[in-house]
Amino acid sequence: MALPRCGTGDGKSRAAGARRASPARRRRRTAQHGGRWYKRHLTYRVVNWPSYLPQHEVRLAVRAAFELWSNVSSLVFWEARDGPADIRLTFFHGDHNDGLNNAFDGPGGALAHAFFPRRGEAHFDSAERWSLHSGKGRNLFIVVAHEVGHTLGLEHSPVKSALMSPYYKKLSKDFVLSWDDILAIQNLYGKPSKGLAIQLPGKVFTHFQDWNTDFYDRDRQQRSLSTYYCHSFFDAITADGDHNLYIFKGSHYWVVSASGNASDPRPLQPRWPGLPAGIDACAWSQLSGKFYFFKGGRCWCYAGSKLEAGFPRKCSALGLPRHPDTALYFQQLRRLVLFKGPKYFVVSEEPLGVEPYYPRSLRDWAGLPPGTAGAVPHRHGSVYFFRDDQYWEFDQAKLQVVATGKWATQLAWMGCWDANSEQVLF
Numbered sequence: 001m002a003l004p005r006c007g008t009g010d011g012k013s014r015a016a017g018a019r020r021a022s023p024a025r026r027r028r029r030t031a032q033h034g035g036r037w038y039k040r041h042l043t044y045r046v047v048n049w050p051s052y053l054p055q056h057e058v059r060l061a062v063r064a065a066f067e068l069w070s071n072v073s074s075l076v077f078w079e080a081r082d083g084p085a086d087i088r089l090t091f092f093h094g095d096h097n098d099g100l101n102n103a104f105d106g107p108g109g110a111l112a113h114a115f116f117p118r119r120g121e122a123h124f125d126s127a128e129r130w131s132l133h134s135g136k137g138r139n140l141f142i143v144v145a146h147e148v149g150h151t152l153g154l155e156h157s158p159v160k161s162a163l164m165s166p167y168y169k170k171l172s173k174d175f176v177l178s179w180d181d182i183l184a185i186q187n188l189y190g191k192p193s194k195g196l197a198i199q200l201p202g203k204v205f206t207h208f209q210d211w212n213t214d215f216y217d218r219d220r221q222q223r224s225l226s227t228y229y230c231h232s233f234f235d236a237i238t239a240d241g242d243h244n245l246y247i248f249k250g251s252h253y254w255v256v257s258a259s260g261n262a263s264d265p266r267p268l269q270p271r272w273p274g275l276p277a278g279i280d281a282c283a284w285s286q287l288s289g290k291f292y293f294f295k296g297g298r299c300w301c302y303a304g305s306k307l308e309a310g311f312p313r314k315c316s317a318l319g320l321p322r323h324p325d326t327a328l329y330f331q332q333l334r335r336l337v338l339f340k341g342p343k344y345f346v347v348s349e350e351p352l353g354v355e356p357y358y359p360r361s362l363r364d365w366a367g368l369p370p371g372t373a374g375a376v377p378h379r380h381g382s383v384y385f386f387r388d389d390q391y392w393e394f395d396q397a398k399l400q401v402v403a404t405g406k407w408a409t410q411l412a413w414m415g416c417w418d419a420n421s422e423q424v425l426f
Contacts, residue, residue: 035117036153036188037086041076043388045085050130056296056323057132057208058140060278062089064205065145068163069152072182072197074190078388081371086118087151089144091126098123111168112143114150122147132208141205142169145176154184171202229254230408230416236282236327237374237386241289245376245414251277254415258379262415272302274312281374283327283336288349292336297322301352319354321345326385328375332396342370367401368392384411 044066049058059079066077095103102113104125114122124130124143131137142163149164157164162178169176182197191197229247236248245256252265268275272291281294290308293300297315301308315322321340330337335355336347343359362370369392372385382402383394391407394400408416 037117040074040189041078042087043078043080043085044087044089045080045082047088047090050091050126053130053132053140056280060208061132061141061205062144064208065141065148068145068176069148069185070192071199072177072192073185073188074192075152075185080388082369085120087120087122087148089122089124089147091124093126096123111138112147114147116150117153120151122151133206138168139171141208142171142176149181149185152185153188154181157181157184171206173201173203175199176202176205230414234373234386236279236293237376238282238284238291238327239376239378240284241286243379246282246284247415248279248282256413256415258413260413260415260417271305272300272307273305274307275300275302281324281327281338283329285329285336285349286331287329287334290349292327294320294324294327294338299352313352318352319345320347320352321359325370326372326375328383329377330383331377339370339372339375364399365394365401366399368394378413 044062046059046062049055063079069075070077092104098113102110102123104110104123104127106125106127107129110125111128112122112124122144124140124147129137130140132140146163146169154164156166157178157180159165159178159180160167161169161174162180163169163176164181164184177199182199186197229249234247234249237245239245243258245254247254247256248268251268253268253271254265255263268277272293275293276295279293279295283292284290285292289303291300291302293302294315298312299315299318299320300312321338321343324338324340324345326339328337328339329335330346333346336349338345338347339362340359342362344362344365345359346355347353348355362368368385369387372387372392375383375385377383381396383396384407385392385394386407389406389408391405391411392401393403395402405411407414411417
C-alpha cells in the first residue's frame with residue numbers, strides 16, 4: 001500500500017478524483033469530461049488547514065499551486081480570506097457527506113478528492129501526515145496542485161511524468177507541470193495573456209518557509225514585469241513623504257511616482273541589505289523618515305539603506321504580533337499601527353513597542369475588513385487599505401470606510417492606468 005494514486009469518483013458525486021494507495025499500477029479509469037469555467041478570473045479560499053502546519057506557509061503553498069496553472073494559461077486567481085469563493089479547499093475527517101466512496105480513511109489511504117467545475121471544491125484528509133517539505137509526509141503543495149487541476153476541469157493524464165497522472169508525483173529537479181498538463185489547461189483556457197508560459201523546477205517548492213513568492217524574476221525576457229503587481233497579489237505597500245508608493249512582492253519592489261508612473265521591478269537587497277523576501281507588512285514613518293518591515297516573528301528598521309543598530313528584533317520581545325497583516329503610519333496618532341486579524345496595535349517608535357491599552361478591536365476602524373495586505377495615506381487625506389483586488393477608502397475625519405472598489409482599474413495613482421489612452425495597462 002505504498003503507492004498513492006488519485007482514482008476517479010463516481011458520476012453521482014462528480015468527484016474528479018480521490019488520491020488512494022494502491023499495491024500496483026492499475027488501468028487508468030477515465031473520468032467524465034470535467035467541463036470548464038466560463039470566466040478567467042477566479043477566487044479561491046482556504047477554509048481550514050492542519051493545525052500542525054503554519055497558516056502562512058500553507059497559504060503560500062496553495063498560492064503556488066494556483067500560480068502553477070495561471071503561469072501557463074490565461075487564468076488569474078485571487079485569494080478570498082472569507083466569504084464566498086469560486087474554489088474552496090477544506091480539510092475533513094472521515095465521512096463528510098460526499099458519499100461513502102469518498103469518506104477519508106486516515107493515514108495511508110485516500111489523501112484528497114476534488115470536484116469539476118462549477119462546484120469548485122477540493123477536500124483533503126485532515127488525518128494525513130501533511131508536509132511542506134520535500135522528504136517528510138505527503139507534500140501538500142503537490143496534492144493541492146493536482147486537485148486544483150481537477151477543479152479547473154482537467155482529467156487524469158496517461159503521461160507518467162504529468163502532474164495530472166493518477167499517481168502521486170514527488171518533487172524533483174524537473175518541472176512540476178509536464179507538456180501534457182500545459183496542453184490540457186491551454187486547450188480549456190488558452191495561453192497566457194502576456195508573454196510565454198513560465199515553468200519552474202520542482203526544487204523551487206521544497207521549503208515554503210524560505211519560499212520566494214515572486215516566480216517571475218527568473219524569466220524577465222519571457223514576460224513583462226512592469227505591471228505584474230497590477231494583476232496579481234502583492235505582499236505589502238507603503239508611501240514616503242514625496243507620495244511615492246513602494247509596492248512589495250517576493251524579492252522585488254516597485255516604485256510608483258505621484259504621477260502614477262510605475263518603475264520596473266527592483267531587487268530588495270541593494271536597497272535594503274539583509275531584508276528577506278516575502279515580507280508581511282511595511283510602513284514608512286513620517287515622524288522619523290524610516291522604513292519598518294515585518295516578517296514572521298521579526299522586524300527591521302532602515303534609515304535610508306542602513307539597517308538600524310539592534311535590528312532585526314524579535315516581535316515577541318516588543319509586544320508586537322507575529323505575521324501582521326498591515327503596517328501603517330497614522331498621522332493623527334503620530335504612531336505606527338499594526339493590523340492583525342480582528343485587532344490592531346498602536347506602536348511607538350522610540351522605543352519601538354506597543355502602547356498601553358492595546359491591542360483593540362478592529363471595530364474602531366468602522367467598515368474595515370480583517371486581513372488587509374497593506375495601507376497607504378493618500379495626499380488627499382484618506383487612507384487606502386488593500387486586500388486582493390479590492391481597496392477600502394478610510395476617511396480620517398469620519399473614522400469610517402467611505403468607499404470601496406477595484407484598485408487596479410479605479411485608482412489611477414496605483415500605476416496600472418494609462419492616462420493618455422484612458423485604459424488599464426494589463
